[in-house]
Amino acid sequence: MENRLKGIKKVLNQKTFSQLTFTEKHRQNIQKEIRKQGDTEAIILSILQLLTQERTGYELSHLLRGRGVRRFEDIEGSLYILLHTLENKEVLRSTWIPKEEVKYYQLTNKGKKLLKQTEKKQNSSRVLLQLLEGGTEWRIAGSHS
Template sequence: MEDRLKNFKKSMDRTTFSQLNFTEQQREDIREKINKQYENEEDILLAVLQLLVHEKTGFELAKLLRGRGIQKFEDNEGFLYILLHRLEQNQCIQATWNESEVKSYRLTDKGKKILQKAAKRQSKKRFAFKELLEG
């Protein structure tokens, strides 16, 4: 960490955060949430399909994906448009142009079926993982 950031952190620890106490478990949970990224292509595809239940532009979609912590398209939104083009070719989504010449995307019936299957598979994975952790 840079010296100026270290000094800032020390200053914040002495003033603003002096009354806050976190357990090591809480600190670890926070670190995990901060570092959580979608590395699995299936997770990214599921997020895109979920967001396209309602019509979105590519820009809106990129912003919402960032909000979900998906960093894959950061600084290279071309990857997102390649994915959208593939989904369109596979007839999972439909693209339309409005009068302002802005392209919007929305799930087709085929895309909705794929989303339902993927969501079920995802929930089964989570359930199995939860069982492993608790069992």
């Protein structure tokens, strides 16, 4: 079967991709996107780890900054978009406290299982995104060029 695949690749290169070229800039952009994907996974993993305890978005933002995550500094609203997305995926839940006028976030049982699963597969890339995507492209706001 491998020989058949090599034959297909050769035909595709001769016929389909013969006019397609990649510049060094294209290659750099692709590498940049791959690195961002890894950054996104690391950020989601950090959020899950930090939300094993109930925290506000403000607390979470400061704790992420302490871990070196700077993505939300200029676009803080994107953290709340991500939290809302995780809530819709039933990975975390939020509780609004009217007297304090504050919202707390914490992992659900599903989120705890996801965290445990991800930590077991630390060397496996895309575990978090594959489990959360559900077939759709999923990015943190501000992570695409």
